[in-house]
Amino acid sequence: MRISEAASRSGLKVDTIRYYEAEGLVPNVGRGADGQRRFSPENIDWLTLLYWLRETGMPMKVMQEFAALYAQGEETIQARKDILLDHSDLLAKRRDDLDRCADILTRKLEIYEEYLR
Amino acid sequence: MRISEAASRSGLKVDTIRYYEAEGLVPNVGRGADGQRRFSPENIDWLTLLYWLRETGMPMKVMQEFAALYAQGEETIQARKDILLDHSDLLAKRRDDLDRCADILTRKLEIYEEYLR
DNA sequence: ATACCGGGCTGGAGTAGCTCAAGGTCAAGA
DNA sequence: TCTTGACCTTGAGCTACTCCAGCCCGGTAT
Numbered sequence: 239m240r241i242s243e244a245a246s247r248s249g250l251k252v253d254t255i256r257y258y259e260a261e262g263l264v265p266n267v268g269r270g271a272d273g274q275r276r277f278s279p280e281n282i283d284w285l286t287l288l289y290w291l292r293e294t295g296m297p298m299k300v301m302q303e304f305a306a307l308y309a310q311g312e313e314t315i316q317a318r319k320d321i322l323l324d325h326s327d328l329l330a331k332r333r334d335d336l337d338r339c340a341d342i343l344t345r346k347l348e349i350y351e352e353y354l355r
Numbered sequence: 356m357r358i359s360e361a362a363s364r365s366g367l368k369v370d371t372i373r374y375y376e377a378e379g380l381v382p383n384v385g386r387g388a389d390g391q392r393r394f395s396p397e398n399i400d401w402l403t404l405l406y407w408l409r410e411t412g413m414p415m416k417v418m419q420e421f422a423a424l425y426a427q428g429e430e431t432i433q434a435r436k437d438i439l440l441d442h443s444d445l446l447a448k449r450r451d452d453l454d455r456c457a458d459i460l461t462r463k464l465e466i467y468e469e470y471l472r
Numbered sequence: 473a474t475a476c477c478g479g480g481c482t483g484g485a486g487t488a489g490c491t492c493a494a495g496g497t498c499a500a501g502a
Numbered sequence: 503t504c505t506t507g508a509c510c511t512t513g514a515g516c517t518a519c520t521c522c523a524g525c526c527c528g529g530t531a532t
Contacts, residue, residue, distance in 0.1 A: 241508085251490090252508095253490075254490065254491085256511090257489080257491085272497090272498065272510095273497085273510070274509055274510075275509085275510090287459065287463070290452075290456045290459050291456070292489090293456065294453055297488085298489065299488095312470060315467050315471060316471065318467065319471070322460050322463060322467075326457065326460050326464075329453050329456060329460070332453055333450065335407075335411060336446050336450050336453070339408070339410065339411040339446060340446050342407050343439050343442065343443050346404070347436060347439055347440070347443075350432050350433075350436045350439075351436075354436075368520080369479095369480090371518090371519065373481090373482090374520085378518095389480080389528080390481070391527095392480085392481090415517070473532100475530105476530085476531080476532100477528100477530080477531095478529090478530105479527090479528095480525105480527080480528105481524100483522105483524100484521105484522090485521085485523100486519105486520080487519085487521095488517095489517095490515105490517095491515080492513105492514085493512105493514080494512090495511095495512095496510075497508105497509080497510070498508090498509085498510100499506105499507095499508095500506090501506085501507105502504090502505085
């Protein structure tokens with residue numbers, strides 16, 4: 239699979255994929271005889287996971303650490319699990335923030351309604 | 356109220372407040388005889404709102420637009436309401452993303468559990 | 473009186489995480 | 503053959519902070 243397809247499947251942009259690869263976030267990307275990147279289904283799964291981790295605010299450095307562990311194989315699964323558990327905590331925190339902000343907006347909008355009447 | 360107190364009350368950092376003011380996001384900040392910023396309770400409420408809007412991903416440009424409307428007074432309330440309604444939509448989208456990512460992590464963690472047994 | 477804080481000020485440099493643009497290669501279709 | 507389109511690399515630009523140097527000022531300790 240070429241980079242454009244990898245982009246449309248993973249959700250990441252073409253430029254972002256190249257950038258991530260350069261930063262060591264995407265292990266084992268092959269190249270064809272023409273020098274172009276070739277992505278395996280496993281690459282795609284990995285990119286998709288990165289997409290979601292980024293989308294929900296995992297910092298670059300953590301992603302790098304996670305990718306380094308992934309590249310080392312199965313004996314790092316415990317460590318990877320810990321990272322994902324930490325990220326789950328972050329998700330919960332973000333959800334609280336969203337809820338809190340939604341409340342604030344609701345109140346603010348009610349006040350605006352008053353003015354408009 | 357001085358800037359450090361404004362920071363601890365709003366949630367924004369001191370540097371961020373100064374930056375926001377320079378970018379036109381904080382109307383009507385007074386100065387004392389010593390040349391230092393003085394924040395009114397209304398300033399604090401506004402900064403707190405900005406804090407939550409930023410925290411939930413409102414882009415700078417939208418905040419600038421919102422601040423410009425706020426500075427113009429009550430006749431812009433409809434426009435401000437529209438901005439907050441749009442932002443509410445964004446919050447809903449983010450919430451969906453968080454939920455989706457949480458699902459993905461849960462599945463991933465289950466797979467890791469398999470390996471670890 | 474003076475030395476030393478802590479907190480404020482400005483201007484400017486540095487950072488993260490992309491994002492875009494310039495300039496080049498190459499394979500396939502009209 | 504010519505052109506188009508997808509890919510390549512390198513490097514600049516952007517957003518939204520974040521930090522730092524160097525200065526001022528008011529209050530306390532010596």
